[in-house]
Amino acid sequence: MATQTLYQTEREELISGSEAIAIACAMADVDVITAYPIRPYDTVMQYVSKLKADGAFDCDFIVAESEHSQFEIVKHASAVGARTFCGSSGVGWFYAFEAITVTAGLRLPVVAMVGNRALDDPGAFGVEHNDAMAVRDLGWMLYWVGTAQEAFDTAILAWRVAEDPRVFLPAAISCDGSFLTHSQAIVNVPTQEQVDRFLPRYDRGRLLLHPDNPITVAPQVNEDWLMEIRRQTDDAMRRTSDVIKEAYDEFKQVFGRGDPSPFIEEYMTEDADIVLVGMGTLAMPVRVAVRRMREQGKKVGFLRVKFFRPFATDEIREALGHCKAVGVIDRDYSYGSPSYGGVLFNEIRSALYNLDQRPLVQSFIAGLGGREVLVRDVEEMTNMVQNSIDSGQVTQENTWIGVRE
Amino acid sequence: MTTMTQELPQVRGVKQIPVYEGFTSGHRTCQGCESALVMRLMIKAAGPRSIVVGSTGCMYVANTTYYSTPWTVPWMHTQLGSSGSAATGTAAGLASLMRKGKMTEEPINVIAFCGDGGGVDMGLSAISAALQHDEYNLLILCYDNESYANTDIQVSGSSPWGANSTFSPPGKVHRIMNRRWKKNTVPMLAAGHPDVRYVATACGSYGPDFTNKIRRALTIGGPTFIHSIDPCPKGWDYDPKYSHELGMLAVETGIWVQYEIVDGELILNGPSRAISRGIRRRKPVTEYLQRQGRFAHLTEEDLKFFQEKIDDSWEKWWIPGIVPFRPHDEGE
Numbered sequence: 224m225a226t227q228t229l230y231q232t233e234r235e236e237l238i239s240g241s242e243a244i245a246i247a248c249a250m251a252d253v254d255v256i257t258a259y260p261i262r263p264y265d266t267v268m269q270y271v272s273k274l275k276a277d278g279a280f281d282c283d284f285i286v287a288e289s290e291h292s293q294f295e296i297v298k299h300a301s302a303v304g305a306r307t308f309c310g311s312s313g314v315g316w317f318y319a320f321e322a323i324t325v326t327a328g329l330r331l332p333v334v335a336m337v338g339n340r341a342l343d344d345p346g347a348f349g350v351e352h353n354d355a356m357a358v359r360d361l362g363w364m365l366y367w368v369g370t371a372q373e374a375f376d377t378a379i380l381a382w383r384v385a386e387d388p389r390v391f392l393p394a395a396i397s398c399d400g401s402f403l404t405h406s407q408a409i410v411n412v413p414t415q416e417q418v419d420r421f422l423p424r425y426d427r428g429r430l431l432l433h434p435d436n437p438i439t440v441a442p443q444v445n446e447d448w449l450m451e452i453r454r455q456t457d458d459a460m461r462r463t464s465d466v467i468k469e470a471y472d473e474f475k476q477v478f479g480r481g482d483p484s485p486f487i488e489e490y491m492t493e494d495a496d497i498v499l500v501g502m503g504t505l506a507m508p509v510r511v512a513v514r515r516m517r518e519q520g521k522k523v524g525f526l527r528v529k530f531f532r533p534f535a536t537d538e539i540r541e542a543l544g545h546c547k548a549v550g551v552i553d554r555d556y557s558y559g560s561p562s563y564g565g566v567l568f569n570e571i572r573s574a575l576y577n578l579d580q581r582p583l584v585q586s587f588i589a590g591l592g593g594r595e596v597l598v599r600d601v602e603e604m605t606n607m608v609q610n611s612i613d614s615g616q617v618t619q620e621n622t623w624i625g626v627r628e
Numbered sequence: 629m630t631t632m633t634q635e636l637p638q639v640r641g642v643k644q645i646p647v648y649e650g651f652t653s654g655h656r657t658c659q660g661c662e663s664a665l666v667m668r669l670m671i672k673a674a675g676p677r678s679i680v681v682g683s684t685g686c687m688y689v690a691n692t693t694y695y696s697t698p699w700t701v702p703w704m705h706t707q708l709g710s711s712g713s714a715a716t717g718t719a720a721g722l723a724s725l726m727r728k729g730k731m732t733e734e735p736i737n738v739i740a741f742c743g744d745g746g747g748v749d750m751g752l753s754a755i756s757a758a759l760q761h762d763e764y765n766l767l768i769l770c771y772d773n774e775s776y777a778n779t780d781i782q783v784s785g786s787s788p789w790g791a792n793s794t795f796s797p798p799g800k801v802h803r804i805m806n807r808r809w810k811k812n813t814v815p816m817l818a819a820g821h822p823d824v825r826y827v828a829t830a831c832g833s834y835g836p837d838f839t840n841k842i843r844r845a846l847t848i849g850g851p852t853f854i855h856s857i858d859p860c861p862k863g864w865d866y867d868p869k870y871s872h873e874l875g876m877l878a879v880e881t882g883i884w885v886q887y888e889i890v891d892g893e894l895i896l897n898g899p900s901r902a903i904s905r906g907i908r909r910r911k912p913v914t915e916y917l918q919r920q921g922r923f924a925h926l927t928e929e930d931l932k933f934f935q936e937k938i939d940d941s942w943e944k945w946w947i948p949g950i951v952p953f954r955p956h957d958e959g960e
Contacts, residue, residue: 233733254724281728283720288757292713295754299681299717302704304731305724321707415844424730432702434677439697441705443689453651560826 230415240403243410245337246397247269247378249280250418253307256292257285258485261315262348263400269308272628290315294322294333301331302432303441304424307383309333309604311341312400325391325429327362327581329441330459332385332425333393334378339503339554340406341592349593350400352555354501356531356566362456364394364463367502369488371408373529374398376474376481379422384423389462397531401556401593402504413478421477456628475485488527489542491517497608498543498582499536500571501552505589505596509552511524512601524607528567536574543575548583548617550608552624554588554590562586562620583608585617591625598600631723632735633765636679636843644673650680654698656689660868662858662875663687663743663771665832670739670769671701673842678737679722681706681714683751685743686778687771695827703724709743711768712754717853719764737764747855748813755853759821764852768840770813773860775931781863785811786882789937790930791922793863798925809937812854817952818889823849826852828888833875839899841888848890857884864920866906881912882938885949894935894947904948927946 231251238246244267248256276285283300287293290311297307312318312410316337326333336353343348350459353460355365366383368374373394379395432440444452466487471485482488488506491513492498499509506527516523524544543549551572553565561569564586570582587604590596604624611617639645650671657664667687671678680703684690688705691698719738725731743753747770750893755768775793776782782795783806792798796805818827826848828841838856845852859874861867864876877897878884886900895901902908915937917923926934946954 229787252728254728254730255720281724283724285716285720287713288753292754292757295710295713296717296720299704299706299714300721300724302719303679303718303721303725305721307721322710322713325707370898432679432704435680437676437700437702439692439699441699441702442692442694448694524872549950580794589779 224608230412233414235409236604237407238371238410239266239370239404239405239407240398241266241338242270243375244378245274245374246412248282248308250415251379251382251422252280253282254307254426255283255297255300255307257284257287259287259290259293259311259315259548259613261290261312262338263340264312264336264395265562266404267336267338273349281370283398291322294326297333298329298331300327302329302431304425304431307333308335310336310338312338313354314343314602317357320357322360323358323363323486327456330391330456331393332368332382332391333495334385335395336380336395337395337397338400339397339523340400348400350402350503350554351591352397352553352566355395355397356555358395359532361393361461362459363532364392365397366394367397367528368403368429369506369527371403372411374403375410375412376478379418380474382486383422384466387466388428390459390466391613392463398505399504411480417477421474432599434613437447455526461535464535467530479535484592485540486530488529488540490525490527491541492524492526492542492546494522496522496547496612497503497550497605498524498526498546499550499552499601499605500526500528500567501554502531502567505552505554508596508598509601512598512605515598516602516605521605524555530552534570539571540578541559543582544578544580545608546582548585548608548612549575550585550604552587552589552596554598556588556591563620583611583617585611586621587624588621594625631726631765633735633847634675634735634847636847637736638840638843642668642835645669645839646670646675647657647828650674650676650678650699650701652698652700654696656693656863657690658861658868659684660861660871662785662832662871663773664691664833664862666771666856667691667741669832669838670842671742671833673740673839674846675700676738677734679718679897681711681718681740683706683711683714683740683742683746686773687741687743689778706740708746710754711740711746711751712756712758712874715766716758716761716764735765737795738872739767739769740770743777744770744774745776745784747787748772748803748811749784749899751959756817756820759824759851759853762823764851765849767845767852767854771854771858773854773863774860775860775863777860777863786813789934792922792925793922798904803925803927804930805911810950813933817853820841823827823857824852825850826888828854829884829886830854830856831879831884831886832858834857834886834898834910836884844888844890863922866919869921873898873931874916877911877916877919880911881913881916882949883913883916884941885951900949910942
């Protein structure tokens with residue numbers, strides 16, 4: 224209960240996204256945390272281990288011998304009722320892939336941080352979203368954070384939603400490498416009392432693996448039952464939307480901050496002809512560019528997708544359905560995909576397809592490997608979208624931005 | 629840091645093996661499956677206040693079918709290479725919750741099992757890591773049927789030299805496809821993790837010995853490891869009624885050595901003890917090898933090679949049958 228003495232009063236701190244999530248771990252009284260080093264996510268574990276060493280909270284902090292073990296350990300700790308946290312980056316996340324997929328299959332509410340990083344080879348430390356995105360079909364809730372404050376808030380929200388018995392699904396909090404994991408910003412750290420009011424204890428209920436409840440978990444099912452079980456997981460993911468809304472409303476009451484929607488952030492979209500779409504810290508230069516273009520009289524807006532899973536289809540249709548054209552800026556790639564577009568682009572285009580009146584949708588790949596996306600890049604993309612509107616069709620469906628030829 | 633363990637007394641004779649069954653009907657293992665017996669003996673010894681985690685392999689797929697689980701203790705599947713991590717995670721979860729007052733405090737046995745594929749091959753690094761955490765009480769049991777038996781009998785790092793498997797079939801040009809000698813797993817883990825208080829080999833043919841080993845492993849405190857040799861009628865190709873006998877022959881020929889390392893002290897058990905003391909002679913390896921179809925293609929020359937390797941392990945190794953290297957002799 225050392226946390227209560229540390230966090231009795233609300234206060235502001237200048238911290239990185241990683242440190243914000245580490246503090247969230249302490250305040251959520253996480254029971255088992257596993258670490259394995261890889262840049263850039265591992266900063267969170269440096270802060271966690273220091274918080275434990277200083278007695279800020281009590282947890283079993285285990286440095287695993289690989290990412291696979293790291294994720295397996297929390298998976299099993301979660302099955303016996305422990306609140307858990309782990310994380311990774313880039314190929315480390317891929318090394319854990321087997322454990323990651325079974326965690327969702329087992330419906331275990333592990334919360335992980337992904338410090339988004341380019342996949343090897345060749346090696347690069349900078350941000351790309353392909354790492355976390357690779358698990359998009361497996362039953363993990365996936366969130367892309369925009370600020371250090373949001374990293375803290377999302378972590379607290381993640382345990383609340385993941386551990387809700389209506390959900391029981393794992394959640395990954397994506398933080399752009401460097402831009403969030405290593406950059407400091409002012410974060411409002413709430414009191415322990417507020418966190419306790421919002422976040423109940425994890426109760427595994429009748430699924431608890433314990434001698435008092437001798438159940439068999441994950442027996443072999445084959446074709447007899449697998450489809451029904453897949454459907455149960457699908458139902459759980461469908462339920463997440465309402466649970467997230469409910470939790471987010473309460474979050475705003477308890478902590479006194481938050482956006483209108485937990486799923487998306489809209490910026491000057493209301494009367495926009497062109498809406499740019501992106502995730503994570505990309506929002507910063509795009510917002511600046513949007514403001515600048517608005518000053519020039521261009522009707523441009525921005526939509527930031529926060530929850531990539533569950534994908535807020537209805538809200539996104541609502542937000543984009545009225546505009547003339549959408550430019551999706553992906554910090555990822557999907558070789559050989561429809562139109563050779565980014566992952567987010569194809570999701571957005573697919574969400575809009577069944578609308579009676581749908582905007583043109585154009586794909587941009589930008590900022591790979593941590594390359595900075597500049598305001599003038601955003602303006603260039605917007606001009607290309609404007610050209611599509613002017614010609615009435617998207618002549619070039621996908622463009623890589625700022626690539627040396 | 630080690631929390632309390634249960635009190636599980638040593639047994640003297642078969643009649644003292646508990647009547648309690650934690651592994652009952654409902655499994656679909658083959659006739660004569662020694663690994664099924666290992667599961668049964670394991671949980672008899674451990675008792676009902678246990679959590680068992682099983683990695684992928686025969687003892688998952690053949691044992692645990694939806695709606696017909698044989699386990700009356702809590703049981704959970706883990707991935708092929710995850711027995712070490714599964715044991716660590718389960719024990720860490722329990723330890724954390726009990727220490728923080730979120731769960732009623734009591735010693736609960738944590739057992740993770742794996743086959744030789746999951747333990748000797750893929751899971752070795754996770755087992756090694758688990759054995760470094762002396763704050764957690766856990767047992768990792770490797771049931772070694774010397775092949776990936778569940779997936780159609782493929783050679784593993786624990787398969788014996790020369791064995792026929794679906795990945796090492798004798799052919800017209802290459803008679804011996806498995807040219808790897810069986811990995812010396814237990815001594816590797818014992819030597820590599822000197823703080824581990826209990827490491828043992830075992831064989832289901834020796835029921836009371838097996839029971840006592842499980843109980844020592846669960847009561848001594850900290851992480852422990854047991855490796856059992858499990859004759860497999862399907863993979864070794866013999867009549868199922870001889871499983872028990874083949875287990876004994878593995879020991880009596882000196883191919884499998886029965887021992888335990890307790891707090892750094894090596895104790896040989898049963899026939900292995902008698903062999904090492906010269907009270908009993910090792911039976912020729914042919915008595916074991918020629919009873920199994922997987923060695924049917926071995927020639928006289930191959931059998932001689934096998935015998936010589938076993939002879940060397942007993943006559944030239946520093947610790948016969950266990951530690952293969954020796955100090956450099958500076959006297960000569």
